[in-house]
Amino acid sequence: MYRVMIIDDEMSARKLLQASIDWQALNMEVVGEAASGIEAINIIDDLRPDIVFADISMPFMNGIEFTRVATERYKNLIIVILTGLDDFEYARQCVRLPVVEYMLKPFVRQEVTEVLTKIKEKLDKQTNRTQEVGRDITPSDIEQILQYLRDNFTDSSINLTSVAQRFGFNPSYFSRKFKQETGKSFVEFLISCRMELAIKLAKTSKKMFCTANEVGIPDPNYFGRCFKKYTGISYSEFVSSNASK
The missing domain is CATH 1.10.10.60 (Homeodomain-like)
Incomplete structure (x- = not known):
């Protein structure tokens, strides 16, 4: 199953997204959540997500800052930006980043499912995702x-x-x-x-x-x-x- 992480400072938004999507039908599971970008960066290695939903407006590290850091470190990570702000400048900044989708909140279940279906197809095609171990650690x-x-x-x-x-x-x-x-x-x-x-x-x-x-x-x-x-x-x-x- 593909692993999903949800990052949003609003608990209600995290719970709604987690409960409203049929993750199993998409061969996905929500493995964890975080209330800020800082928290996400600290726990992401333990969760090892393939897909991240990140709210764009969060304290201490917003969705754009998180995306910059995360995509630099995790080359295969797929990020979907969620926001309640219909702000062109925010959108413009996101376009320059490797973000799959930019979705306005409140989201529509069907739209999220369609986005996830496309992501699943992309992940399914990535058949060779192995990494070389490199030299031994002493x-x-x-x-x-x-x-x-x-x-x-x-x-x-x-x-x-x-x-x-x-x-x-x-x-x-x-x-x-x-x-x-x-x-x-x-x-x-x-x-x-x-x-x-x-x-x-x-x-x-x-x-x-x-x-x-x-x-x-x-x-x-x-x-x-x-x-x-x-x-x-x-x-x-x-x-x-x-x-x-």
Whole structure:
């Protein structure tokens, strides 16, 4: 099945798109969603989508910015831009990017199905989608990569694919070897680096949006979810508990 990701800061829009299309009939499945381009860039390597629906108007990283970053890193990724803004300039910017469709919201189910049918035909024709593994990754390579991440994890544009490309490895192979050698997935290691710094900054009572920016997750909503998952409590609760000590 072809894998689909939906990126929209409106939860209702994400749920509507997910529920209104007969994905199975198209040999597709929705494997995940994100509320911003920043969040999407952080989780896209785990989801490995073939198709992305991206809202053009989102905070912190809009659909155009996401498309620029994503299509540079993921050459075969197919992106459908969704927008409620009938704005020529936005459309003009999208035309210069490798975007399959530009669809106005609220979308019409039949129109989306027709677009997906065309995309499916295109994907079906791509019979040879294999990538060469390239040279083996050694423990020494992994140590260099770990040090690179420790030195650069505050860069919000870093993710698995960008690091794999930097060191000359196939992303899928790199992902498997990274977990094999470290015991953690790439995302888990990157988040742990960011959250350890976030904890130090939280102990100084720094505002959450400032901490989020400093650790490389400028989307405060996504940062908040990461922090709570890592520490077990919200950022504000952590700050309050340390202020009382």
